[in-house]
Amino acid sequence: MTTLEANPVTQTTNEVLLEADGLKKHFPVTKGLLVSKVTGWIKAVDGVSFQVRAGETLGIVGESGCGKSTTAKMLLMLEEPTEGTIRYQGQEIRDANSEQRRAYRSSVQAVFQDPWSSLNPRMRVRDLIAEPMVINLNLSRREMQDRVAKLLNDVGLSSYHANLYPHEFSGGQRQRLAIARALSVEPRVIVLDEPVSALDVSIRAQIMNLLMDLQNEYNVSYLLIAHHLATVRYMCDWVAVMYLGQIVEYGPTKELFDNASHPYTRALMNAALPSHPDIEQEEMILTGEVPSPLNPPEGCRFHPRCPFVMERCSRDIPEVTELAPGHIVSCHLY
Amino acid sequence: MTTSTTENTAPVVLEVDGLKTYFETRWGTVKAVDGVSFNLRRGETLGIVGESGSGKSVTMLSLMRLIPEPPGRIVDGQILLEGQDLVQMNDKEMSEIRGSQIALIIQDPMTSLNPVFSIGNQVGEAIKIHQDIPKRTVVQQVLNVLRKVNIPAAETRVRDYPHQMSGGMRQRVVGAIGISCEPIVLIADEPTTSLDVTIQAQYLKLLKELQEASNIGLIFITHDFGIVAKMCDRVAVMYAGRIVEMGDVRDIFNHPSHPYTEALLASVPKLEEDVDRLYSIEGQPPTLHDLPTGCPFAPRCQYVMDKCLETYPLQFDVTDSHYAACWRLE
Amino acid sequence: MAADATLVVQQPAVPARIARKLWQFRRWPLIPMFFLVLFVFTGIFAPLIAPHDPERGGLRDRNLPPAWEEGGSSEFLLGTDHLGRDMLSRVIFGARISLAVAGVTLGVGMVIGVASGLIAGWYGGWLDEFLMRIVDIKLAIPTILLALVLVLALGQSFLIIVAILAIAVWPRFARNVRGEVLQLKTMDFVALAKVAGASTPRILFIHIFPGVINTLIVLATLEVGIVILLESTLSFLGAGVPPPTPAWGSMVSDGRDRLAVAWWISTMPGLAIMLVVLSMNLFGDWLRDRLDPRLRQLN
Numbered sequence: 001m002t003t004l005e006a007n008p009v010t011q012t013t014n015e016v017l018l019e020a021d022g023l024k025k026h027f028p029v030t031k032g033l034l035v036s037k038v039t040g041w042i043k044a045v046d047g048v049s050f051q052v053r054a055g056e057t058l059g060i061v062g063e064s065g066c067g068k069s070t071t072a073k074m075l076l077m078l079e080e081p082t083e084g085t086i087r088y089q090g091q092e093i094r095d096a097n098s099e100q101r102r103a104y105r106s107s108v109q110a111v112f113q114d115p116w117s118s119l120n121p122r123m124r125v126r127d128l129i130a131e132p133m134v135i136n137l138n139l140s141r142r143e144m145q146d147r148v149a150k151l152l153n154d155v156g157l158s159s160y161h162a163n164l165y166p167h168e169f170s171g172g173q174r175q176r177l178a179i180a181r182a183l184s185v186e187p188r189v190i191v192l193d194e195p196v197s198a199l200d201v202s203i204r205a206q207i208m209n210l211l212m213d214l215q216n217e218y219n220v221s222y223l224l225i226a227h228h229l230a231t232v233r234y235m236c237d238w239v240a241v242m243y244l245g246q247i248v249e250y251g252p253t254k255e256l257f258d259n260a261s262h263p264y265t266r267a268l269m270n271a272a273l274p275s276h277p278d279i280e281q282e283e284m285i286l287t288g289e290v291p292s293p294l295n296p297p298e299g300c301r302f303h304p305r306c307p308f309v310m311e312r313c314s315r316d317i318p319e320v321t322e323l324a325p326g327h328i329v330s331c332h333l334y
Numbered sequence: 335m336t337t338s339t340t341e342n343t344a345p346v347v348l349e350v351d352g353l354k355t356y357f358e359t360r361w362g363t364v365k366a367v368d369g370v371s372f373n374l375r376r377g378e379t380l381g382i383v384g385e386s387g388s389g390k391s392v393t394m395l396s397l398m399r400l401i402p403e404p405p406g407r408i409v410d411g412q413i414l415l416e417g418q419d420l421v422q423m424n425d426k427e428m429s430e431i432r433g434s435q436i437a438l439i440i441q442d443p444m445t446s447l448n449p450v451f452s453i454g455n456q457v458g459e460a461i462k463i464h465q466d467i468p469k470r471t472v473v474q475q476v477l478n479v480l481r482k483v484n485i486p487a488a489e490t491r492v493r494d495y496p497h498q499m500s501g502g503m504r505q506r507v508v509g510a511i512g513i514s515c516e517p518i519v520l521i522a523d524e525p526t527t528s529l530d531v532t533i534q535a536q537y538l539k540l541l542k543e544l545q546e547a548s549n550i551g552l553i554f555i556t557h558d559f560g561i562v563a564k565m566c567d568r569v570a571v572m573y574a575g576r577i578v579e580m581g582d583v584r585d586i587f588n589h590p591s592h593p594y595t596e597a598l599l600a601s602v603p604k605l606e607e608d609v610d611r612l613y614s615i616e617g618q619p620p621t622l623h624d625l626p627t628g629c630p631f632a633p634r635c636q637y638v639m640d641k642c643l644e645t646y647p648l649q650f651d652v653t654d655s656h657y658a659a660c661w662r663l664e
Numbered sequence: 665m666a667a668d669a670t671l672v673v674q675q676p677a678v679p680a681r682i683a684r685k686l687w688q689f690r691r692w693p694l695i696p697m698f699f700l701v702l703f704v705f706t707g708i709f710a711p712l713i714a715p716h717d718p719e720r721g722g723l724r725d726r727n728l729p730p731a732w733e734e735g736g737s738s739e740f741l742l743g744t745d746h747l748g749r750d751m752l753s754r755v756i757f758g759a760r761i762s763l764a765v766a767g768v769t770l771g772v773g774m775v776i777g778v779a780s781g782l783i784a785g786w787y788g789g790w791l792d793e794f795l796m797r798i799v800d801i802k803l804a805i806p807t808i809l810l811a812l813v814l815v816l817a818l819g820q821s822f823l824i825i826v827a828i829l830a831i832a833v834w835p836r837f838a839r840n841v842r843g844e845v846l847q848l849k850t851m852d853f854v855a856l857a858k859v860a861g862a863s864t865p866r867i868l869f870i871h872i873f874p875g876v877i878n879t880l881i882v883l884a885t886l887e888v889g890i891v892i893l894l895e896s897t898l899s900f901l902g903a904g905v906p907p908p909t910p911a912w913g914s915m916v917s918d919g920r921d922r923l924a925v926a927w928w929i930s931t932m933p934g935l936a937i938m939l940v941v942l943s944m945n946l947f948g949d950w951l952r953d954r955l956d957p958r959l960r961q962l963n
Contacts, residue, residue, distance in 0.1 A: 063530035076859045105861040118852035122874040132860035170618050181856070200385040201557050202594075202634075205601035205614035212611075227531060234603035234612065254608065271535035273560025275604040277583045281564075286532045289500050 014053040017221055018075065018108070018189050023048045023084035025070050029294065042293050044070040046245035047084070050238075052189055055215065057222040059236035059253070061229060061268070065290055067245040068225045072191045075223065076110050077101075106136040109182035113194035115174035119166040125152075125177060126162035132185045151180040154217070156210060172203035176210065183218060193225045208235060229272045233257055238326075241265045244301040245293055251327030261329045263306045300332065308333060347551045348374040348397075348436075348519050353411035355389075355396045358404060361623040366392040366406070368575040374519060377549040381566035381583070383598075385557055387619050389575040394523050394555050398438050399428045416518060434464035437517040439508055439525045446508050447496040453480075453507045454492030460514045475514070482547075483510045484540060502533035506540070513544055520545070523555040538565060559602055563587065568655075571595045574620050574630035581656030591658040593635045629661070637662055693950045696943035703940050706756050707763030714753035716740075719908045721748030727926040743928045745918060751932050754910040758933055761911045762940065765826060766891045770884055772830040777837025778880065782868055784838065785845025796842070799835040807832045808897060815903040822905055829894055833887050840883055844876040878955040885948030889941040896937050912937050 025045040030036040045067040052058050060068045073079040075086060077093070086093045088104050096104065109132065112118045119128055129148045133139055139147070149159035155176040166174055175195065182190050195211065196204040212235065215222060226232050232239055232253070239256050241249045241264065249262040260266045267286045274281060286305050291297055297304050303313035313332055321334040355367040367389045374380050384390040395401050396408055399420055413420040415436055420428065440446040448456060457476045461467070467475070480488035483506040496504055505525065512520055522541065526534040542565065545552050554565055562569050562583060570580040571592065579592035590596040600613035617634040620626065626633060632642040641661050650663035706713055725748040729736045736743060742751035784792040811828045818824050848854065849872065857867050898904035899913025907914060912933040919929025 063532060076855075078855055078858055102861060105859070108859075110856060110859045112852045112856065114852055118856055120851075120853040120857075120871055120874075123870075131857065131862070135861045135866070172618055178856075181860075185860075200619060201559075202385055202598055202601060202615040203618060205603075205612040206616075208603070209612060209614050229531075230603040230605040233605060234609060257605075268531055269605065271532045272605050273534075273558065274563045275560065275602065275606060276587050277563045277566075278587075279563070279606060286536070289502055289533060290530070 014056055016051045017054050017089060018052040018223070019050075019087040020071070020075070021049050021085045021087065023071065023074060023086065024082045025067070025074060025079055026082045040294055043245050043296060044293055045074070045081075046293075046296070048240075048242070048245070048247055049084075050240050050247065050250065052221050052223050053237075054188070054221055055219050056237040057215070057224055057235055058238040058240065059224040059226060059232035060240045060242055061226055061232050062242035063227060063268075063290060065244075065293060066242040067293070068242050069193060071242075072110070072193050072223065072225050075108060075189075076191055077105065102136065106132065106185040107187050108189045108191065109185065109187040110191040110193065111175070111178045111182050111195050113198050115171050115178055115198060118178050119174055119181075121166055123165075124162070125164050125166065128166070128177065129162075129181045129184055132181060136185050147184065148180075151184055154183070154214065155180045156206075170203075171199050172206060175199060175203075175207050179207075179211065179214065183214065183220070186218065187220060189221045189223060191223045191225070194227070195224070196231065197226070197228065204231075211235070229268060230275070241268070244290065244296050246301060246330075248302065248331070249327075249329045251324070255324055255327045259323065259327070261323055261327075261334060262302075262331050263308050263333070264302050267305075267307075300330075344376040344378065344549075346373045347376050347416055348553075349412070349414040350393075350397070351412045351414070353393065353396055353413065354409045355392050355401055355406060356409050357406045359623065364622045365575050365625070366622060367396060369411070370570075370572075370575075370577055371411075372570050372577065372580065374551040374553060376518075376551055377545070378568065379545065379552040379554060379566045381554045381556060381562040381569045382572060383556055383559065383562055383569060384572035385619050387574070387622055388572040389622075390555050390557075390572050391523065392575075393572070394438070394521050394553075397519075397521060397553075398432055398436065399423070400432075400438075430464070433460060433517075434515040435517050436519045436521070437512045437515065439512040439520065439522045447504060449496050452493050452495055453499070457492075457507065457510050457514055460511045464515045479510045479514045480507075482513065482544065483507070485510070502529060502536065505529060505533075505537055509537070509541065509544070513548070513550070516548055517550060519551045519553065521553045521555065524557070525554075526561070527558075541565070559599060571598075574625055575622060576630075576659065578631065578660070579656075579658040581652065581658075585653060585656040589652065589656075591652045591656070591663060592631075592660045593637050593662070594631045595658070597634075597636070629659075691950075693943075693946050696946040696950075699939050699943040700947060703759055703943075704763060707759040710757050710760040714750075714756045716750035716753040718749060718753040718757040718910045721745070721750070723748050727922070727929075729926070730928050733928075742932050743926070745915070745929045746922060746926070749910075751928060754915060755912070755932055755936050757910045758912040758915060758936065759940075761905055761909060762892050762895060762937075765822075765829065765895045765905070766888050768826045769829040769833060769891050769895075770887060772826065773833035773887070774837055774880065774884060776830065777834035778841050778873075778876070780834070781838040781841025781876075782845055782872065785842040786849060786864070786868060786872070792842070795838065799838050802831070802835045807894060808901075811894075811898055812901065812903050815898070820903065820906045825895065825898065825905055828898075829891055832894060833891060836887065837880070837883060840879055841876050844879055845872055848872050848875045882948060882952040882955060885944055885951055889944040889948070892937065892944070893941055 023045055024047055026041040026043050028038045029040040029042060031039045048067070048071055050058060060071065062068050070079060074081050088107065091100060093101070093104055126148050129151055130144050133144055133147065148162055152159050152161055157173065157176055166177065169177065192211070196207050199207060208231065211222070214220065224232065224235055236253050239251065239253050240247045241262065243264050249256065249265045260269055270281050271286070288305050291304060297314070299314045299316055300318050303309045306313065310332060316332070318330045318332045320328050320330045322328050323334060350373065351371050353367055353370045354365070357364040357366055370393055372380065382390045382393060392401070397413055401408060408421050411421065415431065420431065423431070447453070454476050457479055458472050461472055461475050476492060477488050480492065485491055485503065485506055499507070526537055529537060541552070544550070554561060556562065566583050568581065569583050569586045570577045571594065572578065573594050579586065579590070579595045586595060587599065590599055597613060597615045601615055603609060603612060615634055620630050628644050629642045629647050632638045635642065639661060647659045647661045649657045649659050651657045652663065721744060725740065725744050727746055728740050728744040730743040731738050731741045740750050740752065742755065744750055745754070780795045784795040814828050815824065854867060854871055857871050895904060895911070896913030896916070899911040900917045902914070902917065904913055905911045915933035916930045919926065922929055
């Protein structure tokens with residue numbers, strides 16, 4: 001991919017739009033019926049920092065329960081962070097006044113995994129797509145209509161679809177509608193939570209390509225939440241690998257995929273399915289399963305499953321090491 | 335290029351010939367499976383790949399004789415399991431064979447286990463139904479089977495209920511039930527879609543070991559070419575109720591001869607290399623109750639010819655063990 | 665990529681569509697619907713239809729049997745009661761009372777039920793606990809007992825009857841709506857509305873409420889029968905709409921002592937209650953099957 005190879009340097013010069021710093025989300029575990037008592041905390045996200053740059057895509061990969069979806073929810077203001085900050089164009093969201101919060105809301109939109117659940121079945125397409133505009137922008141009916149028509153065209157549908165209901169569309173088309181809706185307020189960032197994994201295989205490439213085309217056209221940044229590594233490699237400029245609420249490795253896509261360093265990242269890559277029967281995979285199948293975020297392991301959280309575990313791994317929390325420009329890993333091996 | 339590395343000469347255990355399963359709906363007859371033929375040898379892994387509506391799941395249900403009747407019906411064809419035709423069997427005969435000679439592992443480990451019985455109970459149930467053995471031996475058998483699927487501390491876990499186990503463990507129990515009676519043919523229907531990547535890898539490895547140990551004929555029903563690449567010896571690609579291409583796995587990956595297979599392979603992002611832009615297949619899978627005449631893939635095909643719109647293509651051999659249904663091969 | 669735009673919504677040809685529309689009627693509950701329409705129609709237009717004043721009778725015409733019985737008169741098709749009042753007119757005006765009570769009660773009960781269900785389901789927490797405990801308490805007290813006590817304490821009037829019956833019906837609405845809301849609020853489209861900055865009232869009324877309408881309609885049809893039955897029971901026990909207003913329940917009660925000599929006094933209003941309630945239930949069942957998309961798929 002020539003663009004990637006050519007400009008890892010120019011990439012870093014892109015303006016930072018959205019920044020998470022030490023983000024934490026702990027959910028209380030309560031006991032008792034009438035008078036509930038907090039008996040523990042599920043540390044769904046536990047100190048996560050990353051940057052989304054203008055016009056680029058950051059991918060967050062990890063298995064279920066790693067906290068990637070909770071992270072997305074915090075950025076979308078669907079969950080309040082327990083600790084840490086989210087900054088949008090340098091402005092901290094927690095301190096923002098209602099006007100700034102409003103601006104943030106229309107600057108950060110989302111597309112979710114399940115196209116059957118993400119469109120209200122009782123609304124017509126034009127109302128669905130226009131809803132964010134109705135709430136956030138002051139447009140006339142006419143302008144709104146024109147914009148819906150243009151959006152439908154941009155996502156590969158036609159303007160006459162505006163009068164239909166969501167159930168009249170296939171899964172792939174519904175995902176296009178969801179994308180059109182997200183784009184309607186011309187956001188700067190779109191959070192894509194597994195946008196293709198619920199779609200038929202032959203439709204996935206359509207949607208991925210569409211998203212990449214729209215990124216150029218609308219100059220929008222993506223935060224892609226995914227579990228499928230190859231999808232991330234295809235779509236992202238930056239990748240963060242999460243395990244049990246923390247980022248274990250983070251870097252520019254090509255660098256990270258070529259020099260995967262954290263044992264967990266390497267295990268993920270080895271566990272991923274090959275694209276050709278002749279590809280020999282290194283035998284590095286992790287034993288056991290992801291521990292509960294209620295009682296995450298001491299020291300490095302990955303150490304109970306790590307094939308390279310050392311004595312200090314169960315004791316000390318690993319430092320963050322920069323292996324190459326922008327490529328950081330937190331592991332005692334480095 | 336390379337034909338399959340070892341020519342498989344093991345006996346054929348399952349032979350499906352001209353299978354047609356139709357559904358009567360208010361929109362008319364839906365030909366969910368429309369003339370599917372393939373065979374499976376002992377110890378072989380066959381992948382049946384397709385998208386939603388391709389007929390792969392109905393094929394699977396037909397093999398198990400689990401088609402809901404009505405609206406569905408196997409209207410034609412044979413399913414020969416070691417020479418016995420499953421289509422001709424009555425329900426009682428079939429229920430003796432189902433689970434013991436031909437078994438199924440379903441996609442969702444949450445719904446395929448009963449939440450009110452312990453897992454020991456459920457695995458034991460499967461064994462008791464098909465084998466006439468004393469109670470004490472059933473317990474032994476259950477433990478054996480659970481150990482086979484690598485459930486740690488099987489002695490204590492037999493008393494666990496499904497909700498006390500993780501997704502990966504539950505899927506292993508489902509697998510254990512599948513192999514408990516040492517079937518001749520095991521069908522795995524998207525067995526790993528609900529599992530995480532690392533758990534999936536463990537499970538696939540386990541399935542492969544089980545198959546090699548008891549020489550089961552394994553059929554993988556999947557939409558994922560990655561699973562095919564990793565697990566299968568041969569592949570059947572299904573589209574709109576028919577097999578459009580079939581062959582050894584390397585032939586399919588190296589020389590996809592049906593435009594649909596070719597396009598699907600090109601549209602999947604690869605982990606091993608950077609791809610500038612994925613090939614994307616236009617349109618979407620057809621609706622089965624309103625199939626176009628001619629080749630159902632024609633509206634999406636980049637090589638479409640006039641003939642494709644008129645007549646359904648015949649099967650053309652690419653090599654001895656590889657065919658595709660496409661007029662371009664004529 | 666735009667090829668996806670060729671929409672695959674196949675619409676059958678026009679004649680086929682009409683045929684299909686007509687064909688759908690075969691499953692319609694035509695007989696129950698006929699009785700319901702009759703019920704509503706007579707209720708509304710009672711003064712125009714009824715041949716006699718339902719509250720005035722002549723003592724000479726006491727206990728006349730229906731027209732087809734020996735001694736019956738074509739002037740009083742369904743006979744007369746012990747005070748010589750025309751049964752047909754009384755049954756017709758009784759429909760009016762039942763209709764009015766059922767309509768107002770359901771309206772009030774539904775508004776209270778929907779509001780508390782929406783609030784309980786959406787906000788959850790202590791508010792939910794509080795409202796649902798009230799519902800539990802209400803559902804644990806026998807309605808008739810509560811009604812009798814309240815009538816004794818507050819007196820007998822149309823408004824009080826309606827209030828009592830509204831208390832009887834709202835909990836079921838509240839509980840069902842709450843259940844639906846709990847499910848709907850986990851849908852992605854609700855989260856996306858929040859992401860778009862939608863206010864809570866907007867989400868509740870535009871995204872959540874339309875999703876519970878089907879349930880409401882079905883529940884309402886089933887509750888109508890219950891309300892009519894309750895109202896009749898109260899009238900029968902003498903705690904309903906005060907006489908001489910002709911309520912079906914009190915008419916059944918009036919004829920109770922004369923069953924041996926004048927069976928029609930109890931039977932006619934009794935039949936009316938049965939027909940209306942049965943029709944309502946049959947219609948409600950059908951409506952539920954029809955509006956529930958999961959069941960609709962089946963036929």
